[in-house]
Amino acid sequence: MKPQKEDRIALYRFLGICFTYPQENFSEIIHKAIEMAKQPYRNLHDHGYKITGIRNLKHGLDELSKLTLNEWQGIYTGLFIANYPKTPLHPYESFYKDGLVGGEVSDQLNEIYKSCGLEIFDEREFPDYLTFELEFGAFLLENEENCKPIFAQFFFDHLFEWIFSFFDDLTNTKEAPLFYKSLAQIGNSFLTKEQKVLKELLNEN
Template identity: 30%
Template sequence: MTPLQKAYRYKFLSQCLAYPNEAFIPALNEVLEKIDADRDPRQTLVAAFEREETEPLQAEYTRLFLNGYPHTICPPYESVYLEKRMHGDAAVSVAAAYTEWEISVEPGLIDHLATELEFLAFLASAESLDNTVSENASKASKAFMQQHVTRWVPQFIEDLKAGATMDCYRMLGEVMEKTLAPLSPKS
């Protein structure tokens, strides 16, 4: 898989974690059009999101990721998964990785999974360049996956698949799992 195709896959997953408003499906389709292979699971996922009415979809998103009762099923923050609190040491470490690439992120979203996926998409795009930046981006991507994503996202995915009441979000967990596993660096 080319680095650019890897970037589109990360971008697609990041977009799937956006709040499902009127721009949600068009944004997913825009990225999906750029993916050149193995599109079927992603097309099926987009179709599953499209089948849902907006308000129930927004309610499920809120319950899963923002403020479910009695607890949020799968808050998409590395610090919450690793340290059971917001803005923990994990967020500081993630911010340092962004700073190395001169990327600034809204403070409340530093260790949000969508932001981490966007960063991986950025690095994969940089890998597509044919120069020193490419080599550095490849190393940074592998390090970021190992030091951050692989430490908490597998549990997030399991929680998402187990806790979702809508097929589309269960399917998102499956697509995330199938997408990220082959892209993770081997230990």
């Protein structure tokens, strides 16, 4: 029995939400996202997705929920945006492929999005930003028939080529809170199986 597409879409969206920059009521948003992801998580587990990290994610969320929004935003900024003398993590495909954020890889992603009728409205971020790619993964699963020509290109030439390295780096970053390390664990275990499932689905077509 194949995993339901809706459950896979839910996990992509869940990860995308959790990796976004913390805003007002972010703790409540994440709690709701966890509740919404519970059933898809169980369904996927029954279909061979051995996703790990949800329990630790809840503990990590409890820790961050005790902070002010400014403190949480400071942690996110220090991990992913800017820090001195060196920002520990760069959630951008271009960094993992070229060592710099932006450039050709980012332009390629922008063209892929446009080919499916999408545009990046947040000009503060590059098209190859982690949360954009996760959300686009969900979009492609929802619109597989209309975007089939770039389906394999996005997943196998872009998302899967860098995201596991990012998750490994996040897991091994000492200063990363439990919440973000748990997200890396969830993402790694989910997308490792997802990569195999997508290969099988593409080979069938």
